[in-house]
Structure formats: C-alpha cells, structure tokens
Amino acid sequence: MTALFTDAFLTSLVLGALTAGLPLMLAGLGEQISEKAGVLNIGIEGMMLFGAYLGFLVAYDTGSIWLGFLGGGIGGMLVAAPMALFCIRLGLSQIVIGIALTLGAEGLTALLHHFQFAQSYPRLPAVATLAIPGLSSLPVLGPALFDRPPIVYLAMLAVAVTAYVFRYTQAGLALQAAGDKPAALDAAGVDVGRVRTLAVLTTGFLAGIGGAFMSQVGAGIFVPFMTNGAGFIGIVLAMQARGRPLFVLAGALLFGACLSATTALQVAGVSIPTDVIQMLPFAAVLAVLVLFGRRASLPPALGTHYVRGAR
Amino acid sequence: MSDTTQIGSDALPAPRSGVWRDRARLLALALGPVLGAVLLSGLVLLALGVNPFAYYGYVVDRGLLNPYGLQATLTRMGPLLLIAAGLIVAFRAGIWNLGGDGQFLLSAVIVAALGPLLAPHMPVWLVLLIGLLVGAMVGAAWSVLPALLKAYQGVNEIITTLMMTFLGVSLANVLVKLFFRDPATTVPQTRTLIVADRLPRLFDTTISSGLIIGLVAIIVVHLVMTRTAFGLKLRIVGANPRAAIHAGLSVPALTVATFAISAALAGLAGAVEIMGVQGNVRADWNPAYSLTVVPLVFLARFNGFASIAFVFLFSVLSIGGESAARRTGVPNFFTLVVVAILLIMLGITEYLDQRRRAAGK
Numbered sequence: 001m002t003a004l005f006t007d008a009f010l011t012s013l014v015l016g017a018l019t020a021g022l023p024l025m026l027a028g029l030g031e032q033i034s035e036k037a038g039v040l041n042i043g044i045e046g047m048m049l050f051g052a053y054l055g056f057l058v059a060y061d062t063g064s065i066w067l068g069f070l071g072g073g074i075g076g077m078l079v080a081a082p083m084a085l086f087c088i089r090l091g092l093s094q095i096v097i098g099i100a101l102t103l104g105a106e107g108l109t110a111l112l113h114h115f116q117f118a119q120s121y122p123r124l125p126a127v128a129t130l131a132i133p134g135l136s137s138l139p140v141l142g143p144a145l146f147d148r149p150p151i152v153y154l155a156m157l158a159v160a161v162t163a164y165v166f167r168y169t170q171a172g173l174a175l176q177a178a179g180d181k182p183a184a185l186d187a188a189g190v191d192v193g194r195v196r197t198l199a200v201l202t203t204g205f206l207a208g209i210g211g212a213f214m215s216q217v218g219a220g221i222f223v224p225f226m227t228n229g230a231g232f233i234g235i236v237l238a239m240q241a242r243g244r245p246l247f248v249l250a251g252a253l254l255f256g257a258c259l260s261a262t263t264a265l266q267v268a269g270v271s272i273p274t275d276v277i278q279m280l281p282f283a284a285v286l287a288v289l290v291l292f293g294r295r296a297s298l299p300p301a302l303g304t305h306y307v308r309g310a311r
Numbered sequence: 312m313s314d315t316t317q318i319g320s321d322a323l324p325a326p327r328s329g330v331w332r333d334r335a336r337l338l339a340l341a342l343g344p345v346l347g348a349v350l351l352s353g354l355v356l357l358a359l360g361v362n363p364f365a366y367y368g369y370v371v372d373r374g375l376l377n378p379y380g381l382q383a384t385l386t387r388m389g390p391l392l393l394i395a396a397g398l399i400v401a402f403r404a405g406i407w408n409l410g411g412d413g414q415f416l417l418s419a420v421i422v423a424a425l426g427p428l429l430a431p432h433m434p435v436w437l438v439l440l441i442g443l444l445v446g447a448m449v450g451a452a453w454s455v456l457p458a459l460l461k462a463y464q465g466v467n468e469i470i471t472t473l474m475m476t477f478l479g480v481s482l483a484n485v486l487v488k489l490f491f492r493d494p495a496t497t498v499p500q501t502r503t504l505i506v507a508d509r510l511p512r513l514f515d516t517t518i519s520s521g522l523i524i525g526l527v528a529i530i531v532v533h534l535v536m537t538r539t540a541f542g543l544k545l546r547i548v549g550a551n552p553r554a555a556i557h558a559g560l561s562v563p564a565l566t567v568a569t570f571a572i573s574a575a576l577a578g579l580a581g582a583v584e585i586m587g588v589q590g591n592v593r594a595d596w597n598p599a600y601s602l603t604v605v606p607l608v609f610l611a612r613f614n615g616f617a618s619i620a621f622v623f624l625f626s627v628l629s630i631g632g633e634s635a636a637r638r639t640g641v642p643n644f645f646t647l648v649v650v651a652i653l654l655i656m657l658g659i660t661e662y663l664d665q666r667r668r669a670a671g672k
Contacts, residue, residue: 042469082655086655086658086659090658090659090662091662092658092659092661092662093658095407095469096606096609096654096657096658097654097655097658099409099602099605099606099654100606100650100651100652100654100655100658101651103602103603103647103650103651103654104647104648104651104652104655105651106644106647107644107645107646107647107648107649107650107651108355108648110642110644110647111359111641111642111644111645111648114642114644115359115360224644228477229473229474229477232470232473232474232477235470236470236474239467239470273485273488273489275481275482275484275485275488276481276485278477278481279477279478279481279482279485282474282475282477282478282481283478285474286456286471286474286475286478289460289466289470289471289474290456290460293460293464293465293466298467
C-alpha cells in the first residue's frame with residue numbers, strides 16, 4: 001500500500017476531487033440561492049445539462065473557453081426562465097415544472113446532439129491553466145489546486161461573494177425573507193416575485209456554468225445525459241449546508257473526492273468496474289442523509305407560491 | 312405537498328345541473344394539454360427539419376393502426392399501468408415517489424436472474440407467481456430507506472428516491488455484469504427466460520397477459536383509494552399531514568405503507584416487463600418508464616380510469632415513436648421532449664382554468 005501513496009497519486013486525487021466537485025459546488029451554490037428565496041429548484045439538473053450542451057457548442061464554434069462558459073451560464077438561464085415564469089409568476093407546482101424542465105432538457109440536448117455531433121463526436125482542446133506564482137510550486141497540493149483553469153478561481157470567488165451577499169447585504173436579507181416569511185418582505189415594500197425570479201435566474205446561471213465546466217474542462221466533450229444526477233446532488237448539498245455557502249464548498253469537495261478516489265485507484269492499477277464508481281457519490285449522499293438528515297434545514301416557505309394577501 | 316392536493320382534489324362534487332358542463336370542463340382540461348403538446352412538439356420537429364405530419368403519421372400507423380403495432384402498444388401498457396398505479400397511491404398520499412425507475416430496474420434484474428434458475432425445477436405457473444412476488448418485494452425493499460427517512464427523520468423523499476434510483480440503476484448494471492451474467496453470450500446480459508416459461512399471451516395475439524395484471528392493479532388501486540377507509544386515511548395524510556395527526560392517524564406508519572405499496576407496484580412492473588416481454592436484462596438497459604409516467608398520472612388527476620386512457624396514448628406514442636425513429640431519423644429522445652411539453656401544457660391549462668373559475672365567482 002505504501003507504493004500507492006506517491007506524490008503523483010495524491011496530486012491526482014486532489015485534482016480529481018476538485019474537477020469532479022466544482023460542478024457539484026456550483027450547482028449546490030445555485031440551489032442554495034433558490035432555496036433561500038423559497039423555491040425548491042428540481043429543474044437544476046436540466047439547467048446544468050443545457051448549460052453543458054450550450055457551453056460546449058459555443059466553445060466549439062468560437063474557440064473561446066470564456067465565451068463557452070458565458071454560453072453555459074446563459075443556457076442554464078434559458079431553462080431557469082420558464083421555471084421563473086411558471087412557478088413564480090403563475091404559481092404552478094415547482095416540483096411538476098422542475099421535473100418537466102429536467103426531462104425536456106434531457107430530451108432536447110440529446111436530440112440536438114444527435115443531429116449535430118453524433119457522427120463526429122468532436123473534442124475540445126485541453127483548457128489552459130493559470131499557475132499562481134509561489135503557491136503552485138507547493139508539493140502535491142500546488143499542481144492540484146493552484147495550477148488550474150482560471151474559472152476554478154472564479155468559482156471559489158463566487159462562494160466568497162455569495163457568503164458575503166447572504167450575510168452583509170440588503171439583497172441577502174431580501175433573499176432570506178422571501179424564503180422565511182414572504183409576507184414580511186412584501187410589507188417592507190420589496191417585490192417577492194422579483195426577488196425569487198432573480199434568485200432562480202442566478203441559480204440557472206451558476207448551474208449552467210457548472211454544466212459547462214463538466215463538458216469543457218472535465219470531459220472536453222458533450223455526451224447526452226452527461227450530468228447524470230449532479231444537479232440532484234447539488235440539491236442535497238444545499239439542503240445539508242443549511243444556508244452556508246462554505247459548507248457547500250466543503251461538501252462538494254467531499255463528494256468530488258469520493259468520485260476521484262476510485263478514478264485515482266484505477267490510475268494506480270486497482271481495477272473497479274465503472275458502475276461501482278458511479279454508485280459511490282449517491283451512496284455517500286444517502287449515508288450523509290441517514291446520518292445527518294434530521295439536521296437539514298429548509299426555509300419555512302420553501303416550495304410554496306406567494307400570493308399577496310392570501311392567508 | 313399542497314401542490315398534489317391542488318391538482319388532485321379538483322373533482323369536487325358539482326351541483327346536479329352543472330354535471331355535464333363540469334364533465335366537459337374536465338375533458339377539455341385533459342385533452343387541451345395533449346393537443347397543445349402535439350402542436351408544440353410538431354414545431355420542434357419542424358425546427359429540426361423533420362416533417363411533423365410524416366413523423367406523427369408513422370406514430371399513428373405503427374403504434375395504433377398496424378395490428379402488430381397495436382398489440383405491441385397494448386403489451387407495453389402492462390408495466391406502465393402498474394407504475395401508474397404505484398404513482399397514484401403515492402401522489403394521493405402526498406408522497407413524491409420519484410424512485411420508480413430504480414425500483415423497476417432492480418426488480419427486473421433480480422427476476423431475470425431468478426426465472427431461468429427456477430424454471431427447470433417447477434411448473435410454469437409457480438415460476439411466474441414467485442417471479443411476481445419477488446419483483447414486488449425487491450421494489451418495496453428499494454423504498455425502505457427513503458420511507459424510513461421520510462417517516463421518522465422528515466427527510467425530503469424527492470431527493471432520497473431520486474438518489475436511490477441513480478444507485479439502483481448502477482447496482483442493476485453491477486449485478487448483470489458481475490453476478491448474473493450469462494456465460495454463453497459475449498454481450499453482458501442475464502440468462503434468457505424461454506418463451507414457453509413467460510407470462511401467457513392473450514388468445515391468438517402477441518399481447519402479454521401483463522396487460523390484464525396492469526388493468527386489474529390500477530382499477531383495484533383506484534377503488535381502494537376512493538372507496539375504502541384505508542384509501543381515505545392515505546388521502547387525509549396527503550391533503551394535510553397535521554390534520555391527520557390530530558385525527559389520530561399514525562402518519563409515519565401510513566407513510567411507510569404508502570412507500571411499500573407504491574414501490575411494490577413499480578417492482579411488479581419490472582417483473583411483468585421481464586417475464587412478459589424482454590425475457591432477460593441486458594447491461595445498461597434502462598427504459599426509464601417511471602419518470603415519464605409521472606405526467607400521465609397528473610394529467611389523469613390521479614384517477615385510475617383516466618390514467619388507463621393516458622397510458623394508452625403514451626404507449627402509442629412510445630411504440631410508434633420507436634418505428635418513426637428508424638424511418639425519420641428522429642431518435643426516441645423526442646418522446647422526452649413531448650412529455651416535458653405535455654407537463655408544462657398541463658400546468659398552463661390548470662392555471663387558465665383556475666383563473667376562469669376565479670373570474671366566474
């Protein structure tokens with residue numbers, strides 16, 4: 001076993017945790033914003049998938065990874081917009097519409113992929129990394145954490161910004177009120193619908209970038225159904241994090257490590273069927289729910305439509 | 312959970328004079344989304360450069376008019392009806408069992424492995440009976456964790472059942488590839504149940520008797536949910552869990568029972584699909600029926616008889632779509648798009664109806 005824990009192995013373990021965990025983190029962060037505002041966003045899987053597709057398409061056509069991420073974010077928002085319209089404006093069931101959007105995004109991206117890429121299966125070139133001077137030359141952790149594509153640093157920044165917004169700004173307070181007691185927010189003169197709409201669109205943007213990260217950085221290729229439940233894991237992360245973005249980050253890295261441990265073991269020559277690897281994150285999620293499920297906390301008004309003056 | 316009741320409790324008794332108008336309204340509410348979905352998905356086809364009339368022509372021809380197609384459609388209804396029955400129980404009790412696909416697939420794999428093992432040693436009817444029972448039990452077993460977490464910890468069952476589905480689909484593959492693999496084939500799959508040992512076909516057709524099992528199940532579920540004290544208890548839990556506690560009902564026990572029945576029906580669907588249609592399970596096979604049946608059950612407002620009609624419509628689309636996929640080059644993923652549009656159309660008609668009624672008051 002000692003030969004297993006070489007520097008290269010540990011580096012690939014940490015690197016894998018980051019690469020697999022980052023999309024989960026973006027999804028969880030996005031979901032947290034929606035849930036804080038009182039919207040249970042089941043459509044996040046569809047938002048990620050559409051972001052993955054559009055991000056790949058834009059990056060492939062323009063050759064720009066940054067436009068790709070922008071496209072991914074917009075792709076996620078394109079799925080979030082109907083969610084905002086139907087659930088927040090019209091007050092339809094958030095769960096039914098969420099399922100519909102996920103199914104629709106799955107079908108649509110698979111169809112579009114079939115007509116565009118099914119013959120050629122094009123790949124994107126590897127994404128350029130940005131080495132942070134000094135830190136990147138640390139042993140083991142340096143190459144894994146501080147020599148990454150710039151989007152990784154931006155995503156970490158997004159966690160800090162979200163934490164700051166939640167805690168110290170009016171917008172954060174409005175978000176919290178929209179989920180805890182929308183009537184109070186309304187009485188304070190803030191439009192509940194607008195707060196929730198912005199929250200859902202932000203979720204779509206973040207989830208879309210998470211999806212785009214999967215297709216552009218993680219895989220370099222778009223494959224139908226490639227998010228494979230990452231959005232749903234994001235929902236669990238948001239539930240367990242009890243409103244704290246840093247907990248989402250920690251949880252995402254934990255699940256990412258779970259995914260990458262098996263990949264790293266394969267690198268080290270231990271053979272495990274891929275199906276077993278695919279089971280690990282979900283088994284981990286369920287284990288977390290069994291152990292800490294009671295401590296999950298959700299806003300009181302989650303999933304309910306706010307009607308002014310209704311009792 | 313208020314969402315389920317909002318859509319489910321719509322069929323309130325109407326004043327006698329308005330009965331026919333009320334029925335017409337319900338019919339319009341059911342057919343409006345279907346027409347809207349056909350129209351909109353036709354536009355999607357058009358955008359993809361496919362003639363929608365040609366596509367739907369194939370669907371109707373191959374799924375409904377062609378005798379073999381129609382028999383395939385009716386056979387497909389069997390498992391779908393069982394899944395719908397399971398969803399009706401759960402949704403009426405206000406429980407979102409979205410784990411049907413995992414429950415279905417695991418049961419299918421276990422039954423597929425068990426069938427050819429038992430078949431040489433006992434009469435066919437006993438093999439089939441054991442297969443159906445085991446399928447139901449495997450399905451129910453795969454819902455125990457979400458049921459206990461929901462009943463005693465209050466963990467949201469949407470998340471847990473979805474997680475169990477992802478876990479179950481992978482586990483099913485592991486079982487097929489590592490443990491139940493037929494050594495005689497190169498492609499990983501379970502051993503095949505010979506046709507003579509499968510569920511009998513109806514009369515001189517190719518229709519599997521799984522259709523009868525499905526029809527009986529959904530009608531029994533409908534009657535139990537609407538006509539019995541047990542059904543009333545479940546509906547009270549669904550409508551208002553707090554009121555149910557005050558009424559002296561044991562909500563945790565009823566929650567676990569709901570999960571068990573719902574998942575057992577999904578498991579039964581897996582057994583019926585294997586012993587009636589497939590005969591074996593190939594690795595990576597996952598028809599993902601359950602999530603697509605969800606919208607049908609909503610369209611039917613959790614009514615068993617209406618569900619039969621919608622399951623029939625969907626079966627035509629699904630069987631016809633498979634032929635149309637070969638002819639027109641539109642992959643079967645298109646049915647996912649249709650189902651998604653159908654759900655959204657359902658939501659919009661619901662909204663319009665509520666506004667119209669609010670304006671009429």
